[in-house]
Every structure is written in C-alpha cells, then in structure tokens.
Amino acid sequence: MKLYGAHLSPYFGRCYLVMALKGQTDAVELGDIPGGMKSPAHMAANPTGKIPYLEKDDGTYLIESQVIAEYLDAILEGDALVPEDLDEATHALMICRIIDTYMAPAMERFWANRGYSDEEVKKAATESLPAAFDYLEHFITGGKYLSGDSWTIADAALIPWLFHMEKFAKQHGVDGFGDRPKLQEWYAHVSQTDIVKDSMVRAEKSLEQLLAFLQKK
Known part of the structure; x- marks a missing residue:
C-alpha cells in the first residue's frame, strides 16, 4: 500500500496518525503526488484533486481521509482505534x-x-x-x-x-x-x-x- 500526500495536510495527518497510534508506520509506504497536485497522474488516481489518497495492494484507490483512516485501522495490526463496542x-x-x-x-x-x-x-x-x-x-x-x-x-x-x-x-x-x-x-x-x-x-x-x-x- 502507498499513502499519497503531505504531512502539512491535517487530512493526511489523520491517516498517518492511525498508523502511528497502532505502531504501524512502516506498514504503508508514503509518497509525494506524482507530478504535483492536480497532475494527470494525480487526477487519474483521485479525480477530486485532493489529498490524501491510498493506493491499495490490488492497485485500486481509496479517497477521503476518514474512509482511509478507518480502512487502515481495520487492516493493520495493533489496538483498534474504532472500538468494537x-x-x-x-x-x-x-x-x-x-x-x-x-x-x-x-x-x-x-x-x-x-x-x-x-x-x-x-x-x-x-x-x-x-x-x-x-x-x-x-x-x-x-x-x-x-x-x-x-x-x-x-x-x-x-x-x-x-x-x-x-x-x-x-x-x-x-x-x-x-x-x-x-x-x-x-x-x-x-x-x-x-x-x-x-x-x-x-x-x-x-x-x-x-x-x-x-x-x-
């Protein structure tokens, strides 16, 4: 998996913090936007032109930081950040x-x-x-x-x-x-x-x- 964005973005930061709180910061590769914001590569992956976006292992993409955060919480090892109750x-x-x-x-x-x-x-x-x-x-x-x-x-x-x-x-x-x-x-x-x-x-x-x-x- 690869998470695209920058730490200045609080939305990217949310996703990274999920990884950090679970002790899994090495489990997901981090990447800059290929060609910069709203480049053809960026828009092909995420037509909204926003960050972050996550490239999954199967080559498909997830957008929206809350969705990505919940996905990472569900698949990464470590304490659950969305409680079971x-x-x-x-x-x-x-x-x-x-x-x-x-x-x-x-x-x-x-x-x-x-x-x-x-x-x-x-x-x-x-x-x-x-x-x-x-x-x-x-x-x-x-x-x-x-x-x-x-x-x-x-x-x-x-x-x-x-x-x-x-x-x-x-x-x-x-x-x-x-x-x-x-x-x-x-x-x-x-x-x-x-x-x-x-x-x-x-x-x-x-x-x-x-x-x-x-x-x-």
Whole structure:
C-alpha cells in the first residue's frame, strides 16, 4: 500500500496518525503526488484533486481521509482505534464527523492560498470555529482522550489540526480552545505525548518544504 500526500495536510495527518497510534508506520509506504497536485497522474488516481489518497495492494484507490483512516485501522495490526463496542464506536465516529463538518471548514478559512475574504476569515475566527469548539466540548468524554479512556480515531482526527491552530488560527485571534475545560484537559495531556510532539514536527517540516518550493517558482 502507498499513502499519497503531505504531512502539512491535517487530512493526511489523520491517516498517518492511525498508523502511528497502532505502531504501524512502516506498514504503508508514503509518497509525494506524482507530478504535483492536480497532475494527470494525480487526477487519474483521485479525480477530486485532493489529498490524501491510498493506493491499495490490488492497485485500486481509496479517497477521503476518514474512509482511509478507518480502512487502515481495520487492516493493520495493533489496538483498534474504532472500538468494537457499538456505543463507543459511534461516539468516536461522531466526534470525527463534528470535526469534519464544523471545525475543518472554519479552520480552512485561515489558509492563505484559499483566497477567502477578510470578512470570511473574521467570521471563521469569531463565529464558526468557536461554535465548532462548543460542539466538541459538549460531546467529548472529558479526560485524557476525546472518546473513552484510550486513543481512538477521534484523537487521530483532531491532533493534526493543533499545528494549524498554532500556526494559522492564532494569527487571527484564536487562542487555543478558549474557556472549554474538557478540551483544555485533553490538550494538556496530549500535548505532552510523543504522538503530538512528533505530529507537530512533521507538519512544520512539511510547511518548510512547501515554502521552499514556492520560493523557487
């Protein structure tokens, strides 16, 4: 199998974190997009022109980070990140859905290359993102992990966004998770783990590579 994308992408990061949390980072080859984003090779594999995408052993492809993350969790050895218990599983997957539906679109407003207006960015910082944080605060378990008492796919979904909160959202007045005690408790714990520290390093290195590439253009 081969996972295509870059660590700066929080969606690619989610898939990689599934591998990391299961201790299986060597089980899947990582690759850059052949020819770059939206190249013929990229579009042939994934017509949406997005990352990540996974080339399976049979030569077929999977797209959409949550789908890939659940697939990797199912086939790789290691502790299951989608719990076997139905209630626990649906809770973890619900957190992923909240992140993707409410938080991610707001966070993407802070990406300069997307061309959003100042008003759209301001609304994301003052309305959309705080609302998304409120939804998460309401539903997460509370404690060291987002869902239950161990790592789940929900943690893998949120952790990659921590780099973007620090690097981009903070520039627009977003100060962490604000006055939300459950999210604060979660962050206080996970920020001290190698899982999060390594994720931040990978994203920073990926950003540096992107900036160096853009300077050459």
